[in-house]
Amino acid sequence: MPSEIEQRELLWQARWKEAGLARAHAVPGRPKHFQIFAYPGASGFLHLGHMRGYTYADLVARFHRMAGEQVFFPAGIHASGLPAVVFANRVARRDPDVLDGLRERGVPDAEVPHLEDPERAARFLGQTYWKIWERFGLLLDPEAYLLTTDPDYQRFIRWQFLRLQERGLLVQKPHYAPFCPRSGPVSVDSSETDIARGGDAEIITYVAVPFPLEDGRTLLAATLRPETVYGVTNLWVAPDSTLKEWHHEGRRYLTSATAVRKFLDQVGGTEGPPVPASTLLGREVTIPLAGGRVPILASPVVDPELGTGVVMSVPAHAPADWVAAQDLGPIEGGPLQAGARVLLDLPADRLSPSERKLLGGDGPPAARSIRALGVHSLDDRDRLQEATERVYRAEFAHGIMTVPPWEGLTVPQAREKVTDLLLREHGGFQLREFSEPVICRCGETVIIRRVPHQWFLAYGNPGWKGEAREALSRMRLDPPEYAQEMSGILDWYDDRPCVRQGRWLGTPFPLDESWIIEPIADSTLYPAYYVVRRYVQRGLLTLEQLTPAFFDFVFLGLGPGEPTVPQALQAEIRRDFLYWYPLDLNLGGKEHKRVHFPVFIFNHAALFPPELRPRSILIHWWLTSTKGEKISKKDVKGGAVPPVDQALQDWGADGLRVYFALGATTFQDAEWDPEAAAHAAARAQTVLKDLLGMLATPPPPSAPAPGELDTWLLTRMAGMVRRSREAYERYDFRAAAEIGFVEIPQVLDRYRIRGGRSASTLRQAGAVWVRLIAPITPHLAEEAYAQTGQGLVAEAPFPREDELPSDPRSLLKEALLEGLEEDLTSLRKGWKGTPSGLRVFVAAPWKYRLETWLASRPNPSPAPRGALLKELLQDPEFASHRAEVPRYLDLILPGGRPGIQTLPELSPAEELTILRQAHDYVGHRLGGLAVEVVLEEEGAARDPQGRRARARPGRPALYLWSDPESGSGKRVPSDSSSR
RNA sequence: GCUGGCGUAGCCAAGUCUGGCCAAAGGCGACAGACUCAAGAUCUGUUCUCGCAGGAGUUCCCAGGUUCAAAUCCUGGCGCCAGCACCA
Structure with missing residues (x-):
């Protein structure tokens, strides 16, 4: 049952539909505005948090429409990838939350099984999104609506990838990706997708350093610090463990059994026989790169499940190794200590105080840290761990290599070079593993598997990067800091896998149909396709006609086009594309900063010439739950955030739109606050009532002639118009809403309190006001604007300053009174009686001269009070006020x-x-007492306390008195302010 | 760790770029009053401390600095949040 507010909003939405307002029309020669928001994934039901950005988007579109531009504002659904699959799975599981959601949206039980199909689920979810967008008043072009799983869209994506390939921007190389042996490729992230446990796991890449035995077999020791291979004194193995052989390209390697499985997945080869670690103890291996032979020793702290079960011992730099070496009594003073070679320098001046404390003294860094922390045995796990982390960190950040041939390199630089050398020339490997166990939803343990011929988008390609940077340099990004950040992001971007196998939605990869294009890669150039989509929707283009030749012609102006499409139509679509493109604005939440928006720029830069590349990006922050976190389903379920339907029913779309606009600045998270939302909604209704009153009645013929107060009001309004326009232009929705919903009501209040009641002035102000707020609260603005009989406010021109008569001096005059009222308020605060009269003293003319004189000096005046005084008293007029001038200076010069x-x-x-x-007005404000205004110099005026001396230009002195004869003086007022 | 953002009164949140009009908007909450049988809604006032005269004192994470003047600029520190790659 729609509430009254809802019914009225639905009415206006129907009107907009009738008028075809949302449909874009290209009008050659007229300015245009083409904007999108980053379309949402089909992951579930929308909640209020999502609506913040959509509201902003609509606000911008409406502002541009009112500014006289042709607007194209399409939207679609990003159905690709996993979210719809996950949703469909939840339907299949008959997840109670999902079933509730479906029921609430009127889905009959018989329909539910259909939604087990991900594509249909996506289509269904898309419909629910569209409904909510409409209900919020968004004017989205219905002809351009699409899902990324639609066949026509997929033809566009295939074209895009063919062209990227043609330009050499797709490359193939090995890749290592999470893989479930039962379910196939999975993605590891903490949100609900594929993973049952371990969603926060990171992939750690070890270097498996080869240490040949003399018998032809090679031990692989896993390390994160390959550059320390020069300091190896021995290898550690767990004495009771069993290693295994792994055969690869004719060689035999020894690692833990766990690692062999990983090598099989990630490198290939075959499994060999088990080898008890005990058989290796005491034997010697050759150190790669550094040369020399070292023994294999037993260590109880080696975990055979981690890495390869074989560990390099580098006592100089690894605290645990140092302690272990000390524990080995027989070898102390022998080869271990002799080989404890220090590989790098830690310049003392670069270290932080705490690092200096840790690493002070003599000996290798590991030994110093052990001493500083007082670690004596391997059993002291916590402190050993701390020492390890801190030494590693300090060395990584500040260490300068001293070992040839890497002298002078930083640790990260040396690490890269040593890794490269080990892998290329010494038969080393990389070994990837998760930082914690990862379990698939199906219960299987997820592994990391090598994908030998993975396709990548070559974002690391320097030429492409250059183009992207060039595109960025011409763009406007909001907030402006983001431009700087984006520049860094583009630099940091590297090749990115763009296709995947497995069960998910997307476009088959045209170069190999067994792969599906990855969801981020299929949502980069799509604003261009919205233009074409409208022709498909109208039935003017068939699927078969959407050939590469067609897209080449329409988007790139290349070739003759698709022969089966009528020439005139094809030319029209090309013209249409050139009219709307480039995209003027892409708007999205801050979560898109590092993924969506960069690739959006990259792909435009790759395929479109500079003049067709996007003009601006706006990112907005989130609406968060009361805990400051991103709103989740749980918040809605738990009642912390109301469901969208409920919110609409209670507050209306306009109420929520005011709340979103007013709740926080665009570039800041806002905590959901139901009280504030209720207040915003109430404010919206108050404004509507006021506007209706102002616009409804035609001015009566006997209306009082407009006076100074009217000029003041209209001057204030003119200022609001300017500030409002500026606010919209810089996407400061909060400022725009504050003007429309806080400041203008305040100004009108004052106008009325001051006795303003000109119906024609109010009508004039109202006619401007209603258009200032129309982008924010389109429905109620229509309702009010209907009173003027001038059609739809959504199409009305945004106000201009010069529509209103304006006189800056009227502001000065009113400001004088406002100041007076402020002074009175603070006087009354300390006043315990009831005043019976007020005398106002306007400052003496010499004070005006004095202040003018002061202001004309360099500001701030360099002269101290004494010097000023001396100078002043030379002037005969000031000299004649010899007694007052010094006191006055004290008054106006603070301190x-x-x-x-x-x-x-x-x-x-x-x-x-x-x-x-x-x-009269001032007297009224004081509760109806007598007010007298006199000049300071009028000697007759009663002023027992000498208040008049306080009078300043623009700030008259006040003497508030209570008449002793009236009997009301010094009475303590009832009890109002006495607490 | 890297990159980016943030720290304002009981809470939320403006103000910081462009120093002065800032004891610091607006909202919530609280307190008081009006209205009401009452509650709610609405309206009015108050809401850092002191002060029976428009004032003074102490505030914008902390410590320094620049300046006639700092929430705002600079330096250092502390704390919080987000992203970090195939996840949209």
């Missing part, structure tokens, strides 16, 4: 120091006139 002086803006006579005209 006796010169500050900034501003020119008095009104003359004493003007101030007197303004205050006298307003004295």
